[in-house]
Amino acid sequence: MKAVITILAVVALASVPLWLRDPYLLNALITTGIFVIGAMSLNLLLGFTGQLSLGHIAFFGIGAYVSALTSLGFDVGLPGGFRVVHEPWPPIIGLVFAILAAGLCGYFVGLLSFRVRGAYFVIVTISFAEVVRLVALNWVELTQGPLALTNIPSIALPLPGLSELTLRTKMQNYYLVLVVALIAYLLIARLVRSHFGRAMRGLMENETLAVSVGIDVTKTLTLAAVISAAIAGAAGSLYAHYIRIIDPEVFAFINTVTMVIMVISGGKGSLAGPVVGGLIFGLLPVALRPVMAPEAQWIAYGGVLMAILFVLPRGIVPSLAQRLTRRRSGAKALALTETGVEERA
């Protein structure tokens, strides 16, 4: 049942560029897709370990900058009279570096903050994002500061036996984002169903008990942070090579908030949640643009979020799934739900 829905959804998403020719809408879908990848990575932390990263956009932005700089090249002076000169490399290597760099940052942020969790983790992540934004803004020699890195090359795929395929059209980029999103989805799915995922769930539900059966808190949570950050870095890299211009505004707090909204509305802790929430809140501005002013759009945005959480308090996917099972197995499922609600209260 679940597998059928997943396959149908993938087929539906893959068919979009075949019937949708409007470049504006395709563009909206591509950027939405990139943010959905970011939301999925955030969900790994928020939904499966219960840790809220309010600086998640930092990993995304680091991925974007690392990837852009790898493919553009740079020439910067370091303290002590050293100069680092880097010749442009293919963007696909930039993508790999983006994943590694963001993952490494995730490791340090995780290691630092998981000794003291909860609110401290939230604060460390916010500060981290702000520090990274300030670096991007002020290290003008490397990042061009507010002048932005421009002319970032599109991603080119080396095809065996043929020449490179540079992804310039919207359709090509759509499929690139779709493929990366699928890989991220499968990676997270496999991870949370493995014994690492069970360790994360155990820690979230009852940390003392989890520790007593031999689960290592720091190791488990740091691992989740590394993978989450690495996926966000990949999304950032896609963003840089698709938009082809990147400035420190990418680190804006509102971008993190958007991802959090996508996760919460879709349903944290469910694999499909960030995808559903991401599609709704990524495409809502497109739907609202013809009918209302930007300021009114923000109000509508908030209204939709409140409406979703009012009707489906656990987020769209878990709430709907729960209603389905309840209808199927009646009172027993109801009892289950109620203990779940109690837990939350």
Added chain:
Amino acid sequence: MIARSVAMTIEQVAVRFGGLVAISDMSFTVGEGEIVSLIGPNGAGKTTAFNVMTGFLTPSAGRVTYRDTALNGLKPHEIADLGLIRTFQRTSVFPNDTVYDNLLIGLHRQGRVRLLDAILGLPSARASERKLRQRAGELIEWVGLERRAHDAAGSLSYGEQRLVGVALALAAEPSMLLLDEPVSGMNASETHRFVELIRSIRDRGITILLVEHDMPMVMTVSDRIVVLNYGRIIAEGTPELIRNDPAVIEAYLGHGAARA
């Protein structure tokens, strides 16, 4: 009595919270394969002693040794790796998961496969996963919760949650099990079944240290009893000896218990 080799040694352990002395100068040993009970009035320091032995608390003085490894400074999960596993007084389950999934989480120590193998779904990871599922099924059967296997652990009765807690502890393959008030909240027949369970755990060669208030149960199941009062040991010996110890009767059992 047969001379046993010593599994755990508690030497001159003291725990102070600010000015409050929770445990002062506690020393005793637990032999391999023995069932030892730690009893005493509320606030005597029993749970504190458990917390020290399992790394949830660092003692202010003294040391705990398990099978020649000093436990001081080890984290709880590292102590669990030595085979020293505990259950908890109150929160004994992962409430939102099914009983079956609870045990899969509890089998963490057995299920360690490399991350990449798990993500790629390699045969070794799948084989390990199959083994875990089989083991989880066995453990559920062993504590007699087959009918509840697919219910959320949080929806179980108090006594049943206790059983899940014990199964979880057993899933971690302990060589020594520390049970914190396992039968509180159980009715007489549940308690009786639980005593059988404890005996069969010991028959598997697992050492047991028990904290419990249910005196008839403690007297039946224990090889030896250690009595704590105000953070210090006031008596130690076989159930027969403890039952008739004047200091214990004064502090804890009351004069009715001598006839019980």
